[in-house]
Amino acid sequence: MKFDTIIIGGGLSGLVCGIKLQKAGQKCAIVSAGQSAMHFSSGTFDLLGRLPDGTAVENPSEAAGRLDKGHPYSILGTEAVLKYADEAKDFFAECGISVSGDARKNSWRITPAGERKPAWLTLGDFTPLASKDEKIGNRALIVNILGYLDFNTKFLADSFEKQGTECRIAAVRLDEMERLRKNPSEMRATNIARVMDRDGIWEKAALQIKELIREEDVVVLPAVFGLKDASVVDKIRETIGVRTIFAATMPPSVPGIRTQMALRSEFEKAGGRFFLGDTVTGSECRENGEIESVGTVNFGDIRLHADNFVLASGSFFSKGMIASPSKIYEPIFGIDLNYAEGRGNWFDGCFWNRQNYISFGACTKDGLHASINGNTIGNLYVIGSLLGGSNTLYEGCGGGIAIITAMAAADSILNK
Amino acid sequence: MNMQEKNISANNFEQCIKCTVCTVYCPVVPVNPLYPGPKQAGPDGERLRLKKGIYFDDTLKYCMNCKRCEVACPSGVRIGDIIQAARLKYNTQPPKLRDMILASTDLMGSIATKAAPIVNMTVGMKPVKAAMDGVLGIDKHRTFPKYSSRTFEKWFNKNVKAFQESFNRHVSFFHGCFVNYNYPQLGKDLVSVMNSIGYGVHLLDKEKCCGVALISNGMTDRARKNAAINLESIRKSVNERQMPVIGTSSTCSFTLRDEYPHLLGINNEDVRDYIELASRFIYRIVDEGKVKLVFKKDYKARIAYHTPCHMEKLGWGIFSTELLRMIPGAEVTVLESNCCGIAGTYGFKKENYHVSQAIGKPLFEQINKLRPDFVACDCETCKWQIEMSTEYAVKNPISVLAEALDLVATSEANK
Numbered sequence: 001m002k003f004d005t006i007i008i009g010g011g012l013s014g015l016v017c018g019i020k021l022q023k024a025g026q027k028c029a030i031v032s033a034g035q036s037a038m039h040f041s042s043g044t045f046d047l048l049g050r051l052p053d054g055t056a057v058e059n060p061s062e063a064a065g066r067l068d069k070g071h072p073y074s075i076l077g078t079e080a081v082l083k084y085a086d087e088a089k090d091f092f093a094e095c096g097i098s099v100s101g102d103a104r105k106n107s108w109r110i111t112p113a114g115e116r117k118p119a120w121l122t123l124g125d126f127t128p129l130a131s132k133d134e135k136i137g138n139r140a141l142i143v144n145i146l147g148y149l150d151f152n153t154k155f156l157a158d159s160f161e162k163q164g165t166e167c168r169i170a171a172v173r174l175d176e177m178e179r180l181r182k183n184p185s186e187m188r189a190t191n192i193a194r195v196m197d198r199d200g201i202w203e204k205a206a207l208q209i210k211e212l213i214r215e216e217d218v219v220v221l222p223a224v225f226g227l228k229d230a231s232v233v234d235k236i237r238e239t240i241g242v243r244t245i246f247a248a249t250m251p252p253s254v255p256g257i258r259t260q261m262a263l264r265s266e267f268e269k270a271g272g273r274f275f276l277g278d279t280v281t282g283s284e285c286r287e288n289g290e291i292e293s294v295g296t297v298n299f300g301d302i303r304l305h306a307d308n309f310v311l312a313s314g315s316f317f318s319k320g321m322i323a324s325p326s327k328i329y330e331p332i333f334g335i336d337l338n339y340a341e342g343r344g345n346w347f348d349g350c351f352w353n354r355q356n357y358i359s360f361g362a363c364t365k366d367g368l369h370a371s372i373n374g375n376t377i378g379n380l381y382v383i384g385s386l387l388g389g390s391n392t393l394y395e396g397c398g399g400g401i402a403i404i405t406a407m408a409a410a411d412s413i414l415n416k
Numbered sequence: 417m418n419m420q421e422k423n424i425s426a427n428n429f430e431q432c433i434k435c436t437v438c439t440v441y442c443p444v445v446p447v448n449p450l451y452p453g454p455k456q457a458g459p460d461g462e463r464l465r466l467k468k469g470i471y472f473d474d475t476l477k478y479c480m481n482c483k484r485c486e487v488a489c490p491s492g493v494r495i496g497d498i499i500q501a502a503r504l505k506y507n508t509q510p511p512k513l514r515d516m517i518l519a520s521t522d523l524m525g526s527i528a529t530k531a532a533p534i535v536n537m538t539v540g541m542k543p544v545k546a547a548m549d550g551v552l553g554i555d556k557h558r559t560f561p562k563y564s565s566r567t568f569e570k571w572f573n574k575n576v577k578a579f580q581e582s583f584n585r586h587v588s589f590f591h592g593c594f595v596n597y598n599y600p601q602l603g604k605d606l607v608s609v610m611n612s613i614g615y616g617v618h619l620l621d622k623e624k625c626c627g628v629a630l631i632s633n634g635m636t637d638r639a640r641k642n643a644a645i646n647l648e649s650i651r652k653s654v655n656e657r658q659m660p661v662i663g664t665s666s667t668c669s670f671t672l673r674d675e676y677p678h679l680l681g682i683n684n685e686d687v688r689d690y691i692e693l694a695s696r697f698i699y700r701i702v703d704e705g706k707v708k709l710v711f712k713k714d715y716k717a718r719i720a721y722h723t724p725c726h727m728e729k730l731g732w733g734i735f736s737t738e739l740l741r742m743i744p745g746a747e748v749t750v751l752e753s754n755c756c757g758i759a760g761t762y763g764f765k766k767e768n769y770h771v772s773q774a775i776g777k778p779l780f781e782q783i784n785k786l787r788p789d790f791v792a793c794d795c796e797t798c799k800w801q802i803e804m805s806t807e808y809a810v811k812n813p814i815s816v817l818a819e820a821l822d823l824v825a826t827s828e829a830n831k
Contacts, residue, residue, distance in 0.1 A: 001703060001734075034490035035437045182449040185456045190440045252440050268750075276753075277487030278731045298731030300689060302700055317433075318490050 002305045003029045003273075005413060006294060008280050008332065009312030009320065011036030012045075012399070013384030015263040017310055017406035019095065022270040024414050029273040029304065031280055031296055037317060037385075041256025042117075043126045043223060043248045044101075044109045045403060047085060048073070049118035049396025060120060060400070061085065061103045070338070070389035072401050075364060076408050084407040085400065088121065091407075095266040097259055098124030098230065108132055112152060112248050114159030118396055125223050125233050125255045127245045135163040136245060137218030143209050144222060145192060146173040147181040150250035151222035160220075168216065172208045176201050193227040193254045202232050206239035219244045224254050228261070280332050283309075289372070290379045291333070308379045308413050311335070311362075311370060312406070315385040321361065328360055333380065335370040338363040338388040354394045361388025368409045381409040427498045427678075431491045432459035438485035438495050443755040444478055447774040451478035454485035457502075458495040465502055472506035478771075479503075480759035481632055482725035497678045504636050504679065511633050514552040518761040519633040522625040522642075525563070525597030532565035555769035559804045561598045561796075568600035572619060576607055583616035587697070588653040590646075590663040590672065593625050594796035602664055605818035606694055612826040613698070613707040618659060620649035626671040629761050631679055643682050646672065650687050660690040662697045664814050666794040667760065669693050670726040692732075693794065695813050699735040702742070709742060709817075710825040716745040719816065720788035722779065722802065724795035725755050736794055736813040743820045749786060754779040758801035773805065780805045792816055 005021050007014045010032025022028045048060035048067075057063040065078040073081045085103035092099045099121040101107055106118040107128035122128040129136070140160050142153045157167035176195050180187050196202045202225060209219060223246040226232040237244045248255075264274055278298040286292045293303040313320035313332065322331050323346070328339045339360035340346060346357045362370055362382040370380040383405040385398060392398035438454040439445055445453045452461070457476050464471035476499055485495040517524065528535040538544050539560040549556035568591050580586070587610060595603040607617045624646055627639035650672070653659045663669045672691050676682045684691075701707045719740055723733040733750070740748045757776030762768050783791060783806050791802055791810045799810040811819075 001738075033492065035441070035488045036490070039437050039440065040435070179449045183445075183452060185460075186439060186445050186449070186453040188436060188439060191446055194446045252436050257440060273734060275731055275734065277729065279492070296731075302696075302703075319492075 001029075001299070001302060003027050004306060005308045005310060006031065006304055006306040007310040007312055008294070009036075009314055009318070009384065010264070010274060010276065011260075011312065011314060011318070011384065011402070012038055012263070013402040013406040014310070014312035015260075015267055016091070016403050017312060017383055017410045018267045018272050019263065019270060020091070020407060020410035021413060022267060022272040024410070026414075027271070028267075029275065029306075030267065031275045031278050031294075031304070033279040033313075033318065034277060036260060037314065038256045038260035039253060040251040041253040041259065042109060042111065043123050043253065043255050044119035044128075045099075045121040045399030046118060046396040047103055047106070047120035047400035049106065050394060052391065052395060057118065058106060059104050060106060068389070070363070072387045072389055072405055073397070075367070075389075076404065080408060081400075081404055084404040085120070087407060088403050092121070095262055097262050100124070100128060108134070110156070110159070110247050112150075112155070112250050114152075114155040116159075120400060123255045123259065124230055125226070125246050126248070133163055135165055136160060136220075137165055137216070137243065139166045139168070139216040140218045140220055141213055141216040142167055142169045142220040143212065144169070144171045145177060145205075145224065146171045147177070147184065147187050148192060148222065148224070149184070149187065150189060151224075151247070156220060156247060165218075170212050172205055172212070174201065174205055174208070188252060189222070189224045189249050189254050190227060190252050190257060192224040196225050197227055197229070197232055202236055203239060206236045210240050213240075213242055217243060221246050222249045223247065224249060227254055227258055230255075230258060283333055289375055289377055291377065294332070308381065308416075310381045310383060310409055310413075311386060312384045313386055315361065316357070320386040323357070330362065330386070333370065333372060333377075335372055335377075335380070335382065336363050336374065337361060354391060358393050359388060359391040362386050363388055367412060368405060381412065383409045427462070427494045427501060429459040429462040429493060429498050432493045432495075433491055435490065437488050437490060441484045441488040443482060443484060443757070443775045444480060444771065448478055448771045450475055454479070454495045454499065458485070458498040459493060462498050462502065465506065469506050472502060474507075476503050477507075478768075480755070480762050482755050482759060483729040484725060484755065487728050494678065500631070500679050504631070504634060507634055511635055512553070514554060514765070515633040515761070516635070517552070518554070518764055519629040519635055521593040521597075521629055525593050526567075528563040529565060529567050529597050532563040536562045549766060553766040554764050555766045557769055558764055559800070561594075561800055563597055564600050566600065568596045568603040569619060571600050572603065572607070576617075580616035580618055583611065583614055585614055586616045586618060586657070586659045588618050588620050588650075588657075588659045588661045590620060590623060590626075590650075590661050590668060590691070592663060592665045592668040592796075594665060599796070602812050602815055605812070605815040606664055608818050608823055609698070609814055609821065610694070612821060612823045612830070613701070613709070614827075614830040618653075620646070620661070621652055622649050626668040627680075628667055628671040628675065631671070631675060632760060632762070636680065640680050640682065643676050643680055647676070647682065647684055647687070650691065654687045654690045660692065660697065661687075662692060662694040664694055664794070664812055665796055666693060666724045666727040666730060666732070667797070670730055674729075693730075693735065695739050695794065696732050696735040698817075699739050702739075708826070708829040710822045710829050711743050711745070711820050712822045714745070715743060715820045717743075717790065717816075717820075718747045718749075718788045720749050720751050720783055720786050720791045720808075721813075722751045722756065722783075722791055722793040722798060722810075723753060724793060724798045725759070727794055728753060736792070740792060740813055740816060743816070746816075746820065749788065751779065751782055751786075754782075756798045756801045758797045760797050763797075763801060772801075776801060776805055783808055
């Protein structure tokens with residue numbers, strides 16, 4: 001089966017790259033071994049929150065110039081990073097995904113534990129805060145759904161109280177939700193959303209919440225609404241009538257899954273082919289070292305041929321990289337990776353410290369091209385979290401790297 | 417450390433990282449709160465069951481074995497296999513009479529075809545339906561598939577067997593119970609299409625039901641017997657006659673390839689790659705330029721393709737849809753990935769009927785909204801479910817090809 005470009009990995013990065021190529025007239029396929037990390041999305045994409053030396057970043061577009069030369073942003077250049085960051089907002093809007101934010105000024109998001117972290121693009125469900133210690137209101141009513149365990153109201157209340165917001169915690173009980181409670185291990189965000197999204201039910205919940213309000217000027221709810229259609233979220237805001245903030249829950253993430261579904265459907269609507277639940281097993285090379293085709297578990301003897309290949313297979317979680325006791329490797333092509341020698345240098349014994357292994361990944365000497373045994377492969381690109389050179393968790397730049405390198409690789413392929 | 421690396425169990429449950437993605441895609445969880453969900457029923461429960469069998473939970477019977485959890489799992493854990501294997505290993509209750517009847521597709525088929533008009537009429541009558549509902553627990557809302565008065569095998573042997581040798585290239589056809597007892601027309605369509613592209617079609621020396629219904633109803637001994645007979649015939653076909661084995665049912669093909677080794681513990685490694693769906697086989701030879709398809713100039717159809725769950729697991733929906741898209745007059749829409757709810761014999765059981773219809777609802781709604789000329793699908797039980805629950809006919813892609821191809825011109829082009 002022949003395509004212009006085959007992308008390995010169907011998460012944020014792979015889909016952004018695929019949509020861009022497909023919309024530019026290419027014929028693309030995405031092979032994805034299971035669902036992606038978008039299912040654990042925080043509801044925002046970060047661009048750059050902190051420099052490796054610990055300096056907090058206010059203006060990511062400017063701070064990107066101060067990163068080490070191995071960082072994916074440095075490889076692309078500050079100008080390109082800013083260009084693609086600006087393009088990203090329109091890109092999501094065209095996919096029907098509402099986002100707000102600016103690459104020149106970080107906003108702040110509230111984590112499920114009540115922490116605040118820098119954010120670049122925020123999904124329409126959430127309310128970006130202008131500063132780290134912005135007060136969300138004078139009095140907040142934090143409302144959970146009875147029996148739901150992945151939304152920690154106490155943590156949130158504690159954190160809001162630090163800014164002087166007086167908090168009250170309440171819960172709504174809906175008959176329709178009681179059925180779910182029979183099975184506490186499945187009383188999760190997506191199952192709640194499936195019930196809430198039905199006509200009449202979200203309205204009932206919103207009216208109950210409205211009843212609960214006494215003197216509060218802000219209501220805080222878990223983001224468990226609108227699994228398929230984000231419009232439910234706005235309708236709830238309208239019905240409650242008081243400023244309503246949705247807070248991210250523990251996984252699974254309803255807004256994240258909705259975004260993943262929207263991106264996949266945008267890719268398929270444009271004519272792209274998405275192969276879910278399939279694993280790429282190996283490749284065939286041309287004489288010049290370029291990739292000719294890949295094989296997959298499900299395709300068996302039928303090979304997938306393409307002019308270009310994009311590796312968006314992610315980091316350790318999705319087996320884009322695999323760590324054995326003695327080495328770290330990329331299992332499909334065996335591309336060159338940067339990582340510290342000696343297992344002892346991979347991690348810090350204290351869980352909360354900065355972990356080295358997060359910065360391991362593909363070394364791309366020439367743009368985003370992968371190399372194998374030191375030889376650059378002209379038609380194999382690496383994007384997203386498989387790229388090394390940045391401690392994405394510490395620096396807060398995983399979302400930006402996923403989106404921006406995907407766009408850059410797509411352009412590089414289109415301009416060949 | 418080496419221990420940890422190499423100590424992976426048969427169904428790799430220890431690779432589950434508890435990410436909960438599987439529970440998002442389980443069709444049963446949203447509609448049946450009695451089901452503990454794939455994570456709990458699968459890898460989580462397996463830890464307990466390995467300690468002691470008494471931790472086996474009877475509610476695992478609500479799993480439909482659709483394998484959507486496996487398709488979604490980012491860690492490649494065979495969640496569906498873990499659940500089904502646990503049912504087979506720990507469930508001590510003998511199957512009910514109803515389950516034995518539903519699972520014995522072969523036996524029931526061979527009896528029913530002998531008196532097809534009477535059987536078809538009787539099982540369609542209200543008092544009979546009520547009796548089956550009350551006494552057996554087969555839901556009265558179900559429409560039973562019609563039986564044919566002549567089996568596909570009989571038709572084949574009498575009408576077309578003789579001239580199959582006249583072709584240069586050959587395949588074996590695993591027709592399955594549905595083609596043989598209920599709908600021989602699909603088998604006839606397959607023979608027409610394959611003959612037109614220059615392939616002779618042959619039956620296996622002996623074919624038994626693939627056993628999927630036996631497995632899901634806990635009758636593994638009989639399933640293993642069927643598997644042994646089928647594999648012996650398949651080996652003869654593949655090894656002695658160099659004929660690959662093609663089928664028209666996604667579930668039969670999936671069972672022969674994957675459920676035999678994963679659930680019945682039967683090694684089929686030597687022939688597994690030679691068992692496939694006809695649509696995949698035809699796609700490959702068309703793509704390689706070995707055969708040409710010539711379509712009727714006036715064929716026009718708006719087709720909605722439904723990907724059966726086992727087709728999602730096989731990852732082969734693409735071959736059926738790409739074949740359909742080759743038809744110049746066809747407008748093909750691939751329906752959203754949703755389970756139709758029937759899951760073989762699952763939806764026939766009275767206790768599952770409402771769950772089954774609730775699972776299928778989003779699919780039925782999408783079909784009704786789309787208003788296609790017909791639905792295309794590679795699974796016979798999805799066909800029954802969609803035809804019963806919507807107003808649209810469901811055709812196997814091979815039957816669509818048979819309709820759309822100019823068979824005479826195709827034969828000429830492939831001489």
